[in-house]
Amino acid sequence: MxxxxxxxxxxxxxxxxxxxxxxxxxxxxxxxxxxxxxxxxxxxxxWTARTFDNNERIPVSIGETLFNIPPHAFRRKVQRHSGPQESIDLNFLYPSLAAPGAPRRVTAETIDETPPPIERMFLSIAAHHDSLAPDARLRTIYPRYLDETRPEPQDGLSIRAFRDRTPYAGEDLFVAEAPALDHDILERDAGGKPPHTFPHPALAARCTRDAATPGMCLSERRIGGADLTFRFPRQWLTKWRDVAGAMEELAQQLHGSHN
Missing domain, CATH: 1.20.5 (Single alpha-helices involved in coiled-coils or other helix-helix interfaces)
Known part of the structure; x- marks a missing residue:
């Protein structure tokens, strides 16, 4: 118990x-x-999602060179911030050069058998780290690989093909020389001596040829510690002066008074 x-x-x-x-x-x-x-x-x-004003600019330093970028011009959202960056990828509507808005939604109803025309100019800005300058490459590297045939310039624009079995095979080089400076202007240089640098070409572009996809062109220039690489359709070269002016205007807008 x-x-x-x-x-x-x-x-x-x-x-x-x-x-x-x-x-x-x-x-x-x-x-x-x-x-x-x-x-x-x-x-x-x-908070609500931030909206950017059309006149707003984001200051970005690339290669210790300052650029003021419209927020909607960034192609990658991760790059849409101020401060130092190694490189950025941008795009602008052509010919207005406005920063594009939100991309249009592609649906089964909007897809056409014919691809839509490219209406944008693409621009990459990257620190060059003292690599060979674009104008030096134009003078010293490209001529080694060009075909010896020299067709007559068309509307002030010369075209030379790159030889086969070279690094640029299948591409063409377009160059439009800037007007020569007047002798009196050269004499007004410091010391009365002509400057050691000559005018840059009005346009220099390396372009792929039209095939299954439209040919694209690449044109480079250097500003401070950064190289600017413009990309646009080859067919735009029928009005190459407008394209050259657009690239110059974009460089001025982005770099401003620091140019």
Missing amino acids: TLLASVPRRSREFDKLRRGHLVPLLASALIAAIAMTLVAWVLWPT
């Missing part, structure tokens, strides 16, 4: 002990839940 009576007593003591441990655990869980609720309420986002 004594053994049997001790079993319920031990069971009751065990239940009391278990309840004694559960109470602090439940209290701790309740306090933690309340604290998490308060933190979530404080940190819950109450």
Whole structure:
């Protein structure tokens, strides 16, 4: 009888002990839940998505050279911030040079068998780290690989094909020389001596040829510690003066008075 009576007593003591441990655990869980609720309420986002003004500019330093970029011109959102960057990728509507808005949604109804025309000029800006300058490459590297045939310039624009089995096979080089400077202007240089640098070409572009996809052109220039690489369709060269003017205008807009 004594053994049997001790079993319920031990069971009751065990239940009391278990309840004694559960109470602090439940209290701790309740306090933690309340604290998490308060933190979530404080940190819950109450802002709306930021919209950028058309005239707003984001200052970006590339190769220690300052550029002021329209926010909507960035092709990659991760690059849309101020401060130093190694490179950025931009695009602009042509010929307006406005920063594009949100891309149009492509649906089954909007897809056509004929690809839509490219209406944008693409621009990459990257630190050059003292690599060979674009104008030096034009004078010293490209001539090594050009075909010896020299067709007559068309509308002031010369075209030379790159030879096969060279690094630029399948491409053509377009160059439109800038007008020669007047002799009197040269004489007004410091010391009365002509400057050691000559005018840059009005346009220099290396272009792929039209095939399954339209040919694209690449034109480079250097500003401070950065190289600017413009890309546009080859067919635009039928109005090459407009293209050259657009690239110059973009460089002036982005680099401003620092140019």
